[in-house]
Amino acid sequence: MIRVRLASIVLAAAAVGTLLAGCERPPIDNVQVGFRGVAMEQNYNPRLMAAVIEANQPPAPLEPASADGPKASAVYQNVKVLGDLSVGQFARSMVAMSNWVAPKEGPEAGCVYCHNPANFADDSKYTKVVARRMVQMTQNINVNWKQHVAATGVTCYTCHRGQPVPANVWFDPAPLKHDVTGLLGDRALQNSPAASVKLASLPYDPFGPYLAGDKPIRVQGDTALPTGNRASTKQTEFTYSLMVHMSDSLGVNCTYCHNSRSWQDWEQSPPQRATAWYGIRMARQLNNEYMTPLTGTFPANRLGPTGDVPKLNCATCHQGAYKPLFGAPMAKDHPELGGGGAALPKAAMPAAAAPAVSSGLAPATVFFAVGSAALTDEGSKVLVGLASSMKSSADAKVAISGFHSAAGSLAQNQELAKQRAFAVRDALKAAGIPEDRLVLEKPMQTEANVSGEDPRSRRVDVAVR
Numbered sequence: 001m002i003r004v005r006l007a008s009i010v011l012a013a014a015a016v017g018t019l020l021a022g023c024e025r026p027p028i029d030n031v032q033v034g035f036r037g038v039a040m041e042q043n044y045n046p047r048l049m050a051a052v053i054e055a056n057q058p059p060a061p062l063e064p065a066s067a068d069g070p071k072a073s074a075v076y077q078n079v080k081v082l083g084d085l086s087v088g089q090f091a092r093s094m095v096a097m098s099n100w101v102a103p104k105e106g107p108e109a110g111c112v113y114c115h116n117p118a119n120f121a122d123d124s125k126y127t128k129v130v131a132r133r134m135v136q137m138t139q140n141i142n143v144n145w146k147q148h149v150a151a152t153g154v155t156c157y158t159c160h161r162g163q164p165v166p167a168n169v170w171f172d173p174a175p176l177k178h179d180v181t182g183l184l185g186d187r188a189l190q191n192s193p194a195a196s197v198k199l200a201s202l203p204y205d206p207f208g209p210y211l212a213g214d215k216p217i218r219v220q221g222d223t224a225l226p227t228g229n230r231a232s233t234k235q236t237e238f239t240y241s242l243m244v245h246m247s248d249s250l251g252v253n254c255t256y257c258h259n260s261r262s263w264q265d266w267e268q269s270p271p272q273r274a275t276a277w278y279g280i281r282m283a284r285q286l287n288n289e290y291m292t293p294l295t296g297t298f299p300a301n302r303l304g305p306t307g308d309v310p311k312l313n314c315a316t317c318h319q320g321a322y323k324p325l326f327g328a329p330m331a332k333d334h335p336e337l338g339g340g341g342a343a344l345p346k347a348a349m350p351a352a353a354a355p356a357v358s359s360g361l362a363p364a365t366v367f368f369a370v371g372s373a374a375l376t377d378e379g380s381k382v383l384v385g386l387a388s389s390m391k392s393s394a395d396a397k398v399a400i401s402g403f404h405s406a407a408g409s410l411a412q413n414q415e416l417a418k419q420r421a422f423a424v425r426d427a428l429k430a431a432g433i434p435e436d437r438l439v440l441e442k443p444m445q446t447e448a449n450v451s452g453e454d455p456r457s458r459r460v461d462v463a464v465r
């Protein structure tokens with residue numbers, strides 16, 4: 001009997017060990033990003049972060065080249081995109097592209113990866129033809145997709161990292177042999193653990209439908225009863241696989257873009273969700289207008305199982321970082337790629353704008369000492385933070401209301417509450433916030449409900465309007 005029990009304990013312990021092997025070992029850093037109590041926080045594993053940071057360091061910029069001298073188009077024979085550069089700038093760009101994309105050793109290293117060394121004007125290597133289109137794609141990203149890439153922008157290095165083929169590309173999956181007569185039925189691309197969805201039993205191709213096609217991503221109904229919403233469990237699971245890919249590519253949790261209180265509500269979502277919305281549209285455009293038309297240019301052995309061209313997704317640029325290369329602005333050193341605000345011709349842009357998200361402004365409270373309307377150091381710090389978030393959300397106004405404790409004379413206390421509100425308003429004005437964004441609002445009741453000296457009632461509340 002005893003032996004049997006021992007065996008089962010050992011088995012149970014082994015089972016727990018196996019279960020936990022899938023978890024990450026502590027410590028985990030936890031950073032709060034939203035209001036308290038709404039679970040808007042990010043968990044980071046410092047050991048895994050160290051590797052991501054190391055993989056996301058930008059290379060040192062090349063010395064700028066002089067804009068003087070003859071133009072490349074006048075000197076060379078077959079320059080179709082970079083012709084306006086001076087010969088010096090053109091050469092700098094070729095060196096940069098070799099560093100970013102070409103193999104570092106072997107017979108294909110350096111210039112010959114794209115060029116026939118006997119004739120640099122020759123377009124016989126597919127890599128040169130692809131590279132020319134890639135220059136245009138990079139310009140398009142930097143000039144037309146500022147809602148996503150901001151002034152940070154991208155260069156070839158953002159995706160390629162010194163490699164001919166970026167670390168993250170995708171193909172359409174090989175067609176499944178549907179076992180419709182068997183027990184499994186149509187698996188709908190599910191239940192086959194795949195890295196694209198972190199080995200979850202979710203549909204493993206979130207890319208084709210959303211980052212090449214434009215299948216609807218929103219699945220939640222906005223009425224209590226199922227009136228018009230036709231989204232099925234299957235569509236919802238597809239949405240989730242895309243969300244898992246997005247979170248994984250950026251190295252963030254779902255709450256980086258959503259308020260877990262209401263997944264679909266845009267007004268409660270942080271600004272990153274709108275950036276992501278543009279990211280989805282950008283990836284779609286790049287795949288459809290730049291990658292897919294290159295299908296005939298790539299050699300057959302570089303195509304996917306269904307003959308499609310390699311395509312990009314969020315991970316192609318982000319590679320585990322919330323901003324590629326943790327926001328290092330490389331593009332500014334390459335105006336020829338549309339960086340640094342270069343005025344290149346604009347292609348057609350999708351007219352739609354992302355739904356309005358939360359301004360990111362949180363309400364604040366400033367506390368005061370007994371009988372005093374002077375800001376404490378702690379209070380001043382809160383207001384510096386508030387002023388800086390007000391500057392990044394251009395229109396939002398705030399309402400400032402003063403309060404006091406119940407001890408002492410009511411008339412004197414009400415004057416004190418008013419002076420406290422003035423002190424907060426003046427500090428925000430001094431920090432550069434225009435007065436028309438600062439509204440003084442006398443609350444219905446300024447006095448605390450608690451009798452005597454209550455530290456929580458000696459305060460000014462700042463609410464977002």
Ligand code: HEC
Nearest residue numbers: 076077078079080081082094098102111114120121131132
């Ligand atoms: C990743 C591919 C790639 C690499 C690597 C590369 N080039 Fe180029 N090169 C191009 C493309 C694309 C063009 C055409 C640009 C255009 O049409 O505006 C070009 C054009 C040229 C031309 C103009 C030829 C003509 O007469 O039309 C010269 C010269 C040149 N490259 C030199 C170099 C040198 C030198 C190196 C190595 C330091 C190099 N390239 C590395 C892609 C590459």
Ligand code: HEC
Nearest residue numbers: 097101127130131134135138155156159164165310311312
């Ligand atoms: C947004 C990401 C992205 C950027 C930016 C980008 N590329 Fe690419 N590039 C790709 C993808 C995806 C492929 C397809 C990968 C493959 O060939 O399997 C590719 C393929 C290539 C290839 C063919 C590689 C091969 O051996 O088959 C060349 C050459 C190339 N890119 C050059 C460039 C140059 C030069 C730049 C900058 C002017 C650039 N790329 C910028 C994503 C990017």
Ligand code: HEC
Nearest residue numbers: 217218219220243244246247253254257263264273276277
């Ligand atoms: C990088 C930002 C980002 C991350 C991270 C993210 N989402 Fe999303 N999510 C979005 C965007 C943007 C949309 C809307 C897409 C659209 O309409 O094109 C969306 C839509 C959704 C929807 C559909 C809402 C509706 O209106 O029906 C759900 C559900 C959802 N996300 C859940 C999740 C879950 C669960 C996670 C974590 C696994 C997650 N999201 C991670 C940005 C994000």
Ligand code: HEC
Nearest residue numbers: 148149150152153246272275276279280313314317322323
């Ligand atoms: C062409 C490269 C590229 C691709 C593809 C790309 N991004 Fe980005 N993304 C960037 C760059 C560059 C930034 C930094 C912009 C900045 O500095 O504000 C950025 C920023 C973001 C941010 C804002 C982060 C923050 O904290 O402000 C989010 C969210 C984001 N990307 C989500 C996505 C999602 C989701 C996808 C895939 C649907 C995607 N990105 C695809 C280049 C890319």
